[in-house]
Amino acid sequence: MTDMTENSVVPGTRPDLPPPVTESGIIGWLRHNLFSSWWDTLLTLFAIYLVYLILPPFISWAFINSDWQFLPAVELGEKAPEFSDCTSGGACWIFVRARFGQFFYGFYPDAERWRVNLVLIMLVGSIYGLLSERVKHKKPIAWFFFAIFPILAFILLYGGLGLPVVPTQQWGGFMLTLTLAGIGIVFSLPIGILLALGRRSQLPIVHLLCVLFIEFARGVPLITILFMANVMLPLFLPQGVEFNILLRVLIGVTLFASAYMAEVIRGGLQALPKGQYEGAMAMGLGYWSMMRLIIMPQALRVAIPGIVNNFISLTQDTTLVAIVGLYDFLNIVRAGSRDSNWIGTEIEGYVFCAFVYWVFCFAMSRYSMRIERKLHTGHKR
């Protein structure tokens, strides 16, 4: 310290010394993040060992030592592909390639699959329109998505208006999973909003009924609700009226999801300061206009991360419909790997299936995290 004052160097006349090698660049990063103490070093070595134990065998199994190509005979259509075509000892991706159409469309007839594709394109397009920040006019898209699209999708998928009918028994695979999750999402949101409003209502009976419903649906596992919809619901329908199994499952899934949705939206409602209600009432707004114009837009925005998380669990919960004999994505992959031609491909099927679910759910969770970050106004370090 004293040296510097005695030499009295005018600042800026000599070039700055570079930072020490041990504190900057790759070495500095390594020192700070991996080897900052002996305990840290030990942890790093352990972690490296863990990665070494898992990653190389997996990569070798999935990519290096795996079969991707059909045999020439199969390409020519001379024989059906089977498990014994896979000779590498690693993953047998031929199985997934051979069964891809079934995994995606279930038993939907080949000639009609364009209808599924069209619905999918509309779905992806409108979801992009609703979520992207670049698209400004969201109102018409929202109307389309929540009002017109369900009808359109129903006509396209099921049939009618000149399109041949494809009974729901032939639906399956990824398309069925998307249908279940999509319908669950579209219907559980409005029902959830009503339930949340009902739970916060000061009308005692409405409040009680909503609390009872929400707590009941949240207190029992989804699978028991599906069981109920499957074995008990038919007993309570009028003589001669039969609900399609898919419809019964959809009712169960939607009611179940809307109870969870209601709780998330209630959280959003509670996050609003009382002044918002008072301000709206002071403006002379009635209950419904107050909710529609002032409260809901703010509450829903706060609740978006939770809502998206609910969508994620709903998507994952659709796998449970296998219990009532529907062939959703997971169930059809399981069934495929039990085929006598493909015995031994269970792990390949599950890994593929897991990958697809993962991509979808991960994308949704990233979106919800982004919204959360955008809404986050607190002090975060």
Add this chain to the structure above:
Amino acid sequence: MALAKGAPESGAAANLVAPQAVAFWRDERKRGILAQIVVIALLAGFFWFLLRNFLIKQELSGAPPLSLYFLQDVAGFQLSFSLFPLTLDSPIGRLIAAGALNTLIAAFFAGIIATFLGLIVGIARLSKNWLISHIAATYIEIIRNIPLLLQLVFWYGGVLTALPKPKDSISLFEAVFLNIKGLFLPMPILQEGVGWFFMSIAVCIGLAIVIGRWARARQMATGQQFPTVIVNTAVIVLLPSFVFILLHDPIGWEFPIKGAFNFKGGLTVQPEMTALIIGIGISTAAYVAEIVRAGINSVSHGQSEAAHALGLKSSWTLRLVVLPQALRVIIPPMISQYLNVVKNSTLAGFIGYADLFAVIGTSQNQTGRAVECVIILMVFYLTISLIISTIMNVYNKRAALVER
């Protein structure tokens, strides 16, 4: 909510300005009552409709009236696993009870795995070590974005069936064996004098509590600290071990012994149960890890800075300042995760473990008693969630911040 609340004031104001009577459809309170009457009427009508359909159908099909007497009938099917002995002519009710117990056992062990693994992963996720925190993050992101059922069938169908045959099982210290038939553990056998051993443990725990109280009271009174943790650990570990040695091994172990086809003796955990516990445990651990992380993150930075400024060292900061506040945030979602574990154990049926849902499903199939079976299921799960949410509410009341 504003409907009824705003009513008296607005009514009074209206009277002041214009004293004529308000039409009932403009009076919010009357409108609220009317709306509720309509809701009740609609709901009652709906349930009456369902009930009538049910009664008509029952009369037409000649089904017996609703009753729980079928629980005394002979079941005629077996469970793959049960804690108490079942024979082919055990009544259905006994099988259902065994199934309920199976659910609780699996949920208990899965909950333990989830808690410990989740705690480790959650802390690892917050580690300053880049590699460790990213491995933890990868684990969490992979597990949370894959359906639980897929994970379960993967563990059961993919991993456990790939285990070796009994003759070349994986062994740990020649005491624990793992093969395709299940997990074989040594079974503790209680011998003479074991009561003294357990009693010594109980006494030591009591002693530890007394020491803790005394230390705390002294600290409150004089400010002097006492190394409670070290002393209590010594008390709880040393004294019972001394008794253990004095008694000459009061607990013997029966080791699994390799037989002609499989292991004999010891404690056998069947593969279905292993897969269920591992699957649910590993999956729930990812959620627990996120809860732990969120809890620790929720303690504002200012708290630990203030603690450091007061001169507390980091381990004390964690123990005395951060953790007590983090626990307040962590415990409620943890309890709902335990509830989730119980609910998720219904997936056991997919991998052939006889939990309550699987047993009820089979009973329904055999007896056709749909309504009764659904009611038993619902009552069981609702009771459990009621118990757990009561505990949670009591805890919340005690731990909640006391504000103005």
